[in-house]
Amino acid sequence: MSISNDRKVDEQLVTASLAGDEAAFAQLVRRYQRRLTAFLTQLVGDLELARELTQEAFIRAWSALERYDPSYRFSTWLFRIGHNLGIDHLRRRRLQTVPLVRQDRDGDEVEVVLPEKGKDPFGHLKNAELAQALRTAIHDLRPEYKELVLLRHFGGLSYQDIADMKDMPLGTVKNKLFRAHSVLRTALADFL
Amino acid sequence: MNRDCKLLQQALVEVAGVVDRLDDGYQEHLRSCETCRAVVAEELALVRLLDEAAPPEDIALQEQILLTLAERRLRRRWLAAVPVAASLAFAFLGVTLLGGIPAGGLAASIPAWSGGGLVALIQSCGNFLTALAAAGGVLANLITMPWSVAAAAAGLSGMAGLIFLSRRWKYRPVWSARS
Numbered sequence: 001m002s003i004s005n006d007r008k009v010d011e012q013l014v015t016a017s018l019a020g021d022e023a024a025f026a027q028l029v030r031r032y033q034r035r036l037t038a039f040l041t042q043l044v045g046d047l048e049l050a051r052e053l054t055q056e057a058f059i060r061a062w063s064a065l066e067r068y069d070p071s072y073r074f075s076t077w078l079f080r081i082g083h084n085l086g087i088d089h090l091r092r093r094r095l096q097t098v099p100l101v102r103q104d105r106d107g108d109e110v111e112v113v114l115p116e117k118g119k120d121p122f123g124h125l126k127n128a129e130l131a132q133a134l135r136t137a138i139h140d141l142r143p144e145y146k147e148l149v150l151l152r153h154f155g156g157l158s159y160q161d162i163a164d165m166k167d168m169p170l171g172t173v174k175n176k177l178f179r180a181h182s183v184l185r186t187a188l189a190d191f192l
Numbered sequence: 193m194n195r196d197c198k199l200l201q202q203a204l205v206e207v208a209g210v211v212d213r214l215d216d217g218y219q220e221h222l223r224s225c226e227t228c229r230a231v232v233a234e235e236l237a238l239v240r241l242l243d244e245a246a247p248p249e250d251i252a253l254q255e256q257i258l259l260t261l262a263e264r265r266l267r268r269r270w271l272a273a274v275p276v277a278a279s280l281a282f283a284f285l286g287v288t289l290l291g292g293i294p295a296g297g298l299a300a301s302i303p304a305w306s307g308g309g310l311v312a313l314i315q316s317c318g319n320f321l322t323a324l325a326a327a328g329g330v331l332a333n334l335i336t337m338p339w340s341v342a343a344a345a346a347g348l349s350g351m352a353g354l355i356f357l358s359r360r361w362k363y364r365p366v367w368s369a370r371s
């Protein structure tokens with residue numbers, strides 16, 4: 001489905017939802033659940049928590065649907081809600097715990113994320129070595145690259161959607177994703 | 193990396209490694225540049241890896257979300273009915289206090305509340321127009337009768353509540369108006 005077609009379907013579903021069509025919002029949930037959970041899983045590093053945040057994001061979107069600004073895509077708006085929930089959670093967690101740190105390739109200190117069993121974002125991958133490599137590669141990305149990679153590849157957002165969501169020029173999004181991919185290709189060279 | 197290679201590789205990331213989606217100019221560069229051809233293969237593999245890394249569709253979660261939404265919808269309907277019911281009750285109470293009940297209005301029957309009082313209430317419900325007419329007759333005594341003042345206040349606040357709610361709930365087609 002093309003992006004404009006996709007957008008039209010979203011618009012129709014939102015209009016129907018606002019008119020009280022329950023099935024229409026259910027369809028929006030089915031269209032975006034996987035992508036939103038995938039994005040949040042990487043953002044917070046915990047599959048179970050990401051599922052909870054996904055649910056909360058959909059409920060907030062439903063509750064605030066009347067206030068939704070249709071000049072943005074529904075997906076952009078939904079991901080912004082999910083993103084804010086994830087960031088709030090990370091902030092709270094940072095206040096409550098003392099993070100384990102290690103040094104990355106540039107000698108900077110980065111937080112060590114130790115996923116619990118059943119919560120591991122890469123738990124569904126059969127190749128444990130690949131899972132570990134991906135975990136490290138994504139975790140080691142600079143924060144501004146990481147966020148864009150998550151929105152693009154896990155959230156499935158277009159460059160324009162990301163630019164809208166992050167309030168960033170399209171050229172900057174392109175450039176940062178290009179650099180992020182160069183870093184990832186190097187980090188994951190053994191698996192490419 | 194020269195400028196052409198950088199531009200091509202940037203475009204390549206944008207099209208997720210799918211060369212067919214590149215412009216002709218880029219395709220031409222690709223035919224003559226071994227470095228960029230190697231990047232194409234790596235980019236395709238990277239995108240595939242990232243796709244695999246996303247957890248699969250979660251039907252159980254979708255159902256859980258829809259169930260929670262159904263509960264919220266129900267709760268919202270109940271909550272929405274409360275102010276309307278309260279406004280109606282206030283308006284009705286005001287009118288009945290003003291004389292909708294035979295033999296001096298409901299106020300008179302309150303101290304001796306019994307099965308008979310309930311019958312009187314039911315009768316007054318069925319005779320709403322009579323109650324309104326009776327209310328008109330009592331208006332002349334409004335200033336001197338505290339019960340009547342209270343009744344008028346209750347009736348008016350109930351009516352005001354209904355008007356407020358009807359205005360607030362007027363459908364606003366936010367989406368269609370903008371698009």
Ligand SMILES: [Zn+2]
Pocket residue numbers: 196197198200221225226227228
């Ligand atoms: Zn080249």
